[in-house]
Amino acid sequence: MNKTTTKVVAGIAVVAMAGALILIPSLNKSKPRPLESADAAPSETNSNTIGIANEKVTTPAKGTNHPSASGENNIDSTMTIIYKDSYKTVVLFNQDQIEALTGQVLDAASIKVVQDMLQQEDTWTAQNFSTSEANLIANAASQESNKLQSILTKITQNKVADLKLVIVHNEHHSSANFGADHREQANQNGTDLGTNTEELTTSITNFLEFELEVDYAQGQYEVDYKNYHGMIQAEIEDERSKTNTNIQGATALKQLEKVLPKLEIEKDTPKQDAISRTLTAFQLADNYKEFELKIHFPDGDQLTFKSNK
Known part of the structure; x- marks a missing residue:
């Protein structure tokens, strides 16, 4: 090969290499990216978050569904949980929920049957309460049968809105008891007037809860005071005469503040002394x-x- 031919061949090679360098970026742009595996985790997300168009949409984590007997402010067909912490749970049952819980229509004729259902452990285990909790609740329904009958009767008469259940659960003490949640009924215009739980200040510091029920031949006298972290529930009901007296909220608290701060009942007070002082x-x-x-x-x-x- 002479010198002229060599120069021509070298020139052709240079042109070919320049053309290849121009084509490579173009080929890289047009080459399709491989599809990501369906099992690959999305970038910049945790196990409960999916990234979409630079936004994050959070999905419920597996295993976070609570049974009906746990969580705060949970509402289902058989109960409404209004308070829950590591110490206790407070649950309300309106008339429809009592009927769903027991499978019985609640009216004047069925109160005894409904009571019997509330005294059965199976009624409560069916609602995801533990066996120990179900036992506590069923025993409370049996021991407080007179109170329970009175509350159920008032619910059928629209004098009481809800049956209340308080379950205390900690390592030192466990108990359950029933009461009435005396929410005022709707007024003539159908407006819900709310509950007797209010954000109030109080001089009562010796008790967080004070529940008194005294039954007489001519009726009952009841006091219900609770302080939930500054949310005060106060009520006094006197049924000992034909004129039933019921005061709630700030009015009841004003009366209780004249009595409870001075009531000298402590943990070591003998039973008869406590009753007499009260x-x-x-x-x-x-x-x-x-x-x-x-x-x-x-x-x-x-x-x-x-x-x-």
Whole structure:
């Protein structure tokens, strides 16, 4: 090969190499990217988040569904959980929920049947309560049968909105008890007037809860005071005469503040002393048929005093 031919061939090679360098970026742009595996985790996300167009859409984590008997402010067809912490759970049942819970229509004729259903452990385990909790609740329904009957009767008469269940659960103490949630009924215009739980300040510091029920031949006298982190529930109901007296909220709290701060009942107070001091403080006669007092102290301790005549 002569010198002229060599120069021509070299020139052709240079042109070919330049053309290849121009084509390579173009080929890279047009080459399709391989599809990501369906199992590949999206970038910049955790196990419960999917990234879409630079936004994150959070999906529920697996295993976070709570049973009906856990969580705060949970509402289902059989109960409404209004309060829950590591110490206790407070649950409400309106008339429809009681019927769903027991499978019985609640009216004046069926109250006894409904009571019997509430005393069965199976009724509560069916709602995802543990066996120990179900046992506590069923026993409370049996032991508080008179109170329970009275509350159910008032619900059928629209005098009480809900049946209330309080379950105390900690390593030192477990208990359950029933009560009434005296929400005022709708007024003539159909407006819900709310509950008797209010954000109030109080001088009552010796008790977090004070529940008193004294049954007489001529009726009941009841006091219900609770302080949920500054949310105060206060109620006094007197059914001992034909004129039933019921005061709630700030009005009831004003009366209780005259009594409870001065009521000298402590953890070591003997039962008879506690009963006597309570009757004297509330100016109640001692010819009762049944007396029950439950106290929850600020340090977490509880006392229950019961007496029958």
